[in-house]
Amino acid sequence: MRKTRSIHLIVAASATMVMAAGMAAIVSTPANAATTLGAAAAESGRYFGAATNSFMLNRQPHATVLNREFNSIVAENEMKWYHTEPNQNQFNFTAGDQLIAHARARGMTVRGHTLVWHAQQPAWAQNLSGTALRNAMINHINRVAGHWRGQIHSWDVVNEAFADGSGGGRRDSNLQRTGNDWIEVAFRTARAADPSAKLCYNDYNTDGVNAKSTGIYNMVRDFKARGVPIDCVGLQSHLGTTLDPTYQQNIQRFADLGVDVQITELDIMQGSNQANMYGQVTRACLAVARCTGITVWGVLDPDSWRTGANPLLFDGNGNKKPAYDAVLNALNAGGNNPPPTTAPPTTGPPPITTPPPSGGGCSASVSLNSWNGGFVATVRVTAGSSAINGWRVRLTVPSGATVTGAWNANRSGNTGAVDFTNVDYNGRVAAGQSTEFGFQATGNGSIPAPSCTAS
Numbered sequence: 119m120r121k122t123r124s125i126h127l128i129v130a131a132s133a134t135m136v137m138a139a140g141m142a143a144i145v146s147t148p149a150n151a152a153t154t155l156g157a158a159a160a161e162s163g164r165y166f167g168a169a170t171n172s173f174m175l176n177r178q179p180h181a182t183v184l185n186r187e188f189n190s191i192v193a194e195n196e197m198k199w200y201h202t203e204p205n206q207n208q209f210n211f212t213a214g215d216q217l218i219a220h221a222r223a224r225g226m227t228v229r230g231h232t233l234v235w236h237a238q239q240p241a242w243a244q245n246l247s248g249t250a251l252r253n254a255m256i257n258h259i260n261r262v263a264g265h266w267r268g269q270i271h272s273w274d275v276v277n278e279a280f281a282d283g284s285g286g287g288r289r290d291s292n293l294q295r296t297g298n299d300w301i302e303v304a305f306r307t308a309r310a311a312d313p314s315a316k317l318c319y320n321d322y323n324t325d326g327v328n329a330k331s332t333g334i335y336n337m338v339r340d341f342k343a344r345g346v347p348i349d350c351v352g353l354q355s356h357l358g359t360t361l362d363p364t365y366q367q368n369i370q371r372f373a374d375l376g377v378d379v380q381i382t383e384l385d386i387m388q389g390s391n392q393a394n395m396y397g398q399v400t401r402a403c404l405a406v407a408r409c410t411g412i413t414v415w416g417v418l419d420p421d422s423w424r425t426g427a428n429p430l431l432f433d434g435n436g437n438k439k440p441a442y443d444a445v446l447n448a449l450n451a452g453g454n455n456p457p458p459t460t461a462p463p464t465t466g467p468p469p470i471t472t473p474p475p476s477g478g479g480c481s482a483s484v485s486l487n488s489w490n491g492g493f494v495a496t497v498r499v500t501a502g503s504s505a506i507n508g509w510r511v512r513l514t515v516p517s518g519a520t521v522t523g524a525w526n527a528n529r530s531g532n533t534g535a536v537d538f539t540n541v542d543y544n545g546r547v548a549a550g551q552s553t554e555f556g557f558q559a560t561g562n563g564s565i566p567a568p569s570c571t572a573s
Contacts, residue, residue, distance in 0.1 A: 151450035156189030158449035165190035165411035172216040179436030192229035200240045232274040236291035252296040256494045263311035272316035275308045286333030302346050309347040310496045320352035326362030352382035366402035373408035383415040385429035397444035404452030482511045482570040494558045501547040508545040508573035511538045516563025527555035
């Protein structure tokens with residue numbers, strides 16, 4: 119991952135134990151085994167993906183290897199905040215659209231990386247704080263996740279929010295200073311923006327049972343207990359020369375909380391133990407039913423953000439390294455623990471609805487993601503038994519509340535009774551079908567059932 123932070127590597131305490139476990143796991147490969155990483159992973163219902171960028175999709179030999187070997191891709195940089203919203207409320211989805219089109223044409227899934235991160239923020243966001251930054255974050259999640267709604271397998275909703283060191287606490291950042299509930303708000307907002315995507319928390323130096331991974335574990339356990347929508351945890355696994363002996367144990371304890379685990383940014387420093395470690399990581403994932411996939415952070419060694427470490431599965435000419443064979447053999451030998459196939463639940467308070475129209479016309483419902491001092495609303499407009507060519511929704515915001523922004527709708531007013539009308543691309547709604555818009559506001563309270571008028 120091309121990041122501004124330094125490389126953080128976990129050095130395990132027991133290299134002898136690791137190497138012994140790796141030697142014990144050498145197995146033969148069936149004659150009819152899959153011959154690519156993606157196909158082999160798919161045999162057990164998993165994915166094996168790689169990070170790339172749109173400008174690399176036609177670069178050789180990168181493109182040939184990417185298209186042949188992987189059944190999932192993730193944008194290394196082009197879905198991050200600085201790239202998708204370089205200026206406030208001016209969005210750039212071109213590169214991400216290209217990646218998704220490339221993936222869909224080849225039957226690949228797409229991971230989204232990342233909606234919210236303290237690093238690689240655009241300059242305008244770095245200069246915000248407090249409520250202004252919180253509102254900007256919510257708007258960003260709504261617009262970005264909403265744009266790719268239904269097209270993303272898993273979103274890294276929040277990235278690297280926990281600090282290194284022995285405490286296991288939160289990282290100090292401009293986002294953290296908006297209030298300790300900011301991660302919860304981000305996940306609730308993402309669920310409303312794209313109910314079908316798996317929602318993940320992603321971090322590094324969390325590959326074994328340690329203070330940092332335990333801090334994240336406690337957060338996930340709390341979120342699950344309170345109904346905060348979180349579906350998966352991403353372990354980046356930027357590794358050195360040994361693997362933490364509690365790696366699989368750590369995957370299993372998160373899985374036991376009822377979330378999936380994904381190895382999201384795997385790369386391993388080249389050396390005599392590289393192939394063995396790649397095999398160990400793969401087998402650890404296969405051993406846990408809820409470990410649903412692995413992504414390597416690049417395709418060819420020269421692609422890697424770890425300059426000179428040669429940490430990937432292919433050299434600069436696209437040749438397979440011994441680490442590739444170790445992974446493929448492990449995938450072909452595994453597969454006894456297929457991951458669950460249930461879709462992520464939609465959580466949060468039920469929407470306030472108006473009765474659906476029995477004939478022509480439209481109805482509207484609203485759901486809120488609230489925090490102390492503000493909220494974001496998602497409004498669904500549903501046509502009756504006849505198609506509509508336009509709509510107007512009127513709702514009353516709570517006393518003292520002020521609407522500060524809206525998306526996918528034109529707005530008239532910001533306090534009291536506020537009217538929203540369709541924009542040019544979402545006015546026509548087929549009979550019985552729906553479209554959505556949203557807005558953010560300061561203040562607290564509930565919203566009565568809105569009215570909808572068709573045109």
